[in-house]
Amino acid sequence: xxxxxxxxxxxxxxxxxxxxxxxxxxxxxxxxxxxxxxxxxxxxxxxxxxxxxxxxxxxxxxxxxxxxxxxxxxxxxxxxxxxxxxxxxxxxxxxxxxxxxxxxxxxxxxxxxxxxxxxxxxxxxxxxxxxxxxxxxxxxxxxxxxxxxxxxxxxxxxxxxxxxxxxxxxxxxxxxxxxxxxxxxxxxxxxxxxxxxxxxxxxxxxxxxxxxxxxxxxxxxxxxxxxxxxxxxxxxxxxxxxxxxxxxxxxxxxxxxxxxxxxxxxxxxxxxxxxxxxxxxxxxxxxxxxxxxxxxxxxxxxxxxxxxxxxxxxxxxxxxxxxxxxxxxxxxxxxxxxxxxxxxxxxxxxxxxxxxxxxxxxxxxxxxxxxxxxxxxxxxxxxxxxxxxxxxxxxxxxxxxxxxxxxxxxxxxxxxxxxxxxxxxxxxxxxxxxxxxxxxxxxxxxxxxxxxxxxxxxxxxxxxxxxxxxxxxxxxxxxxxxxxxxxxxxxxxxxxxxxxxxxxxxxxxxxxxxxxxxxxxxxxxxxxxxxxxxxxxxxxxxxxxxxxxxxxxxxxxxxxxxxxxxxxxxxxxxxxxxxxxxxxxxxxxxxxxxxxxxxxxxxxxxxxxxxxxxxxxxxxxxxxxxxxxxxxxxxxxxxxxxxxxxxxxxx
Numbered sequence: 001x002x003x004x005x006x007x008x009x010x011x012x013x014x015x016x017x018x019x020x021x022x023x024x025x026x027x028x029x030x031x032x033x034x035x036x037x038x039x040x041x042x043x044x045x046x047x048x049x050x051x052x053x054x055x056x057x058x059x060x061x062x063x064x065x066x067x068x069x070x071x072x073x074x075x076x077x078x079x080x081x082x083x084x085x086x087x088x089x090x091x092x093x094x095x096x097x098x099x100x101x102x103x104x105x106x107x108x109x110x111x112x113x114x115x116x117x118x119x120x121x122x123x124x125x126x127x128x129x130x131x132x133x134x135x136x137x138x139x140x141x142x143x144x145x146x147x148x149x150x151x152x153x154x155x156x157x158x159x160x161x162x163x164x165x166x167x168x169x170x171x172x173x174x175x176x177x178x179x180x181x182x183x184x185x186x187x188x189x190x191x192x193x194x195x196x197x198x199x200x201x202x203x204x205x206x207x208x209x210x211x212x213x214x215x216x217x218x219x220x221x222x223x224x225x226x227x228x229x230x231x232x233x234x235x236x237x238x239x240x241x242x243x244x245x246x247x248x249x250x251x252x253x254x255x256x257x258x259x260x261x262x263x264x265x266x267x268x269x270x271x272x273x274x275x276x277x278x279x280x281x282x283x284x285x286x287x288x289x290x291x292x293x294x295x296x297x298x299x300x301x302x303x304x305x306x307x308x309x310x311x312x313x314x315x316x317x318x319x320x321x322x323x324x325x326x327x328x329x330x331x332x333x334x335x336x337x338x339x340x341x342x343x344x345x346x347x348x349x350x351x352x353x354x355x356x357x358x359x360x361x362x363x364x365x366x367x368x369x370x371x372x373x374x375x376x377x378x379x380x381x382x383x384x385x386x387x388x389x390x391x392x393x394x395x396x397x398x399x400x401x402x403x404x405x406x407x408x409x410x411x412x413x414x415x416x417x418x419x420x421x422x423x424x425x426x427x428x429x430x431x432x433x434x435x436x437x438x439x440x441x442x443x444x445x446x447x448x449x450x451x452x453x454x455x456x457x458x459x460x461x462x463x464x465x466x467x468x469x470x471x472x473x474x475x476x477x478x479x480x481x482x483x484x485x486x487x488x489x490x491x492x493x494x495x496x497x498x499x500x501x502x503x504x505x506x507x508x509x510x511x512x513x514x515x516x517x518x519x520x521x522x523x524x525x526x527x528x529x530x531x532x533x534x535x536x537x538x539x540x541x542x543x544x545x546x547x548x549x550x551x552x553x554x555x556x557x558x559x560x561x562x563x564x565x566x567x568x569x570x571x572x573x574x575x576x577x578x579x580x581x582x583x584x585x586x587x588x589x590x591x592x593x594x595x596x597x598x599x600x601x602x603x604x605x606x607x608x609x610x611x612x613x614x615x616x617x618x619x620x621x622x623x624x625x626x627x628x629x630x631x632x633x634x635x636x637x638x639x640x641x642x643x644x645x646x647x648x649x650x651x
Contacts, residue, residue, distance in 0.1 A: 002436035062087035079471040088257035089285040090161035108197040108337030127158035138163030141187040163258040167268040170315030177631030186218040194232035262286030280480035291474035292324040309333035310360030348376040362392035397438040439513035468500040564596035604638035
């Protein structure tokens with residue numbers, strides 16, 4: 001039985017947006033819900049009624065009403081959401097235009113910069129006017145190769161106000177990684193900064209931009225934001241213009257919000273691309289809007305009084321998710337840089353200074369805090385903090401306990417899981433429910449998620465494949481350059497026809513909690529028994545000798561053997577005694593079948609730019625297969641060590 005770490009009191013429950021929404025449903029539908037589970041069950045059996053209620057409760061702004069909620073709720077893929085409606089994404093995010101602070105920017109080398117909602121509207125209006133003057137129209141692709149700074153938000157909102165499609169890469173992407181993404185979608189305008197700061201150093205971007213443009217003839221204009229230099233030299237960048245020269249100087253311009261169908265393209269997101277060219281997932285304006293508002297408003301309980309932060313770059317879906325907080329009038333904190341510079345407590349100092357109420361991060365960052373001995377709750381005043389969100393990879397039981405021991409006792413810890421594919425979550429937090437160590441609190445409203453066994457049967461209290469058996473509005477509308485839908489179908493529907501298979505290995509328990517065991521694609525099958533890699537990682541995180549680890553299944557003698565790669569802490573050697581300790585820890589706390597046959601020391605563990613371990617890429621390396629897109633990795637040089645390891649050629 002999982003350990004209960006936190007539970008809201010009745011006063012806290014009744015003050016939530018989720019509780020207000022429940023009462024709203026009771027009045028509309030004649031129901032009598034007073035807890036989450038019956039509300040959830042109603043939402044997945046009355047999907048069209050749920051989304052109609054969400055539209056009304058969220059106050060979605062549209063110039064034309066919808067004819068129906070969904071044309072065929074049994075059709076997946078291909079269900080059409082809110083046909084007839086016409087709206088604009090940016091208009092819904094810019095509904096507030098007052099002196100309330102909208103954006104706070106903190107960079108490594110800068111003091112806090114603040115932008116009010118009135119200033120945000122004005123700046124977006126100026127950029128949108130200039131975009132129109134250079135010929136940007138609905139459907140054009142506008143891209144960002146830019147730090148997580150206010151100008152990225154201005155550019156995205158300006159583009160989407162016109163109906164252009166926004167896509168972005170973090171400036172730490174390599175040239176090939178950028179071309180693999182932007183080269184497929186052929187953008188018209190690119191926004192960048194002259195550089196960025198990382199660990200106190202200035203990193204130039206313009207040199208790489210000049211090289212990128214050689215392979216991107218579709219780019220007609222490059223808008224350069226000064227960041228590392230006051231007046232950057234842009235003479236070597238074709239079609240470049242300084243941001244302030246591009247920005248319209250018209251007196252108090254208004255925004256002409258293009259009114260477009262619900263399923264008009266909004267974002268192009270990318271798969272990690274570690275095993276091939278990244279998939280370009282096209283997402284709809286209306287689908288992303290209503291799905292993200294549902295999560296932010298109900299599951300995160302976000303209001304105008306909140307200050308929300310998520311540690312992210314513009315190349316990760318959490319940036320897109322975070323920016324939708326503007327639709328609720330919240331104060332959004334943007335940070336760009338290294339979260340451990342100049343010291344490991346830096347983000348918590350920012351949380352104290354900015355009075356952050358919702359703090360978002362990754363499981364990897366929490367593990368790094370633990371290893372660094374940081375105790376945020378002891379060193380900083382975190383009184384305003386009421387919720388902490390974690391995603392990117394499964395958060396260990398020890399990670400949960402660390403948050404309550406060393407950050408704050410009275411806190412909702414929401415481990416969340418979904419993906420770039422849906423720009424949101426399948427499993428998520430809930431301000432009305434308790435928090436159990438190692439568990440995500442619940443499945444998201446109207447997300448008909450199940451765990452399937454190998455026979456395609458729905459199972460409870462057992463590990464299985466994460467599937468979604470009903471459509472949802474934020475599903476990709478299509479993949480770029482996939483006219484017949486082959487790539488789309490293969491990505492999600494080739495295993496269970498008409499059912500979304502996400503590629504995660506999960507367990508749903510009888511109280512509705514969810515445990516994530518890692519990617520099912522990286523699931524280990526020793527002796528034909530499926531086990532998740534996260535179970536091994538949880539044990540490794542307990543060992544002080546282990547700084548990081550990665551586990552794969554190696555095909556060996558007509559079976560699969562578990563191979564554990566470990567990066568050790570300084571001055572620790574991989575002795576036979578340490579190997580025995582590792583095996584004993586895993587055997588005792590996981591199971592005998594989790595125990596690795598091989599334990600090999602490596603100098604580094606490879607990660608994607610979104611800080612996910614690349615198990616599949618390592619598996620390909622050791623099997624002699626090519627890894628096609630190493631630019632998707634933050635440290636591609638780490639893969640070199642895994643080539644032709646002699647230990648893997650022997651029993």
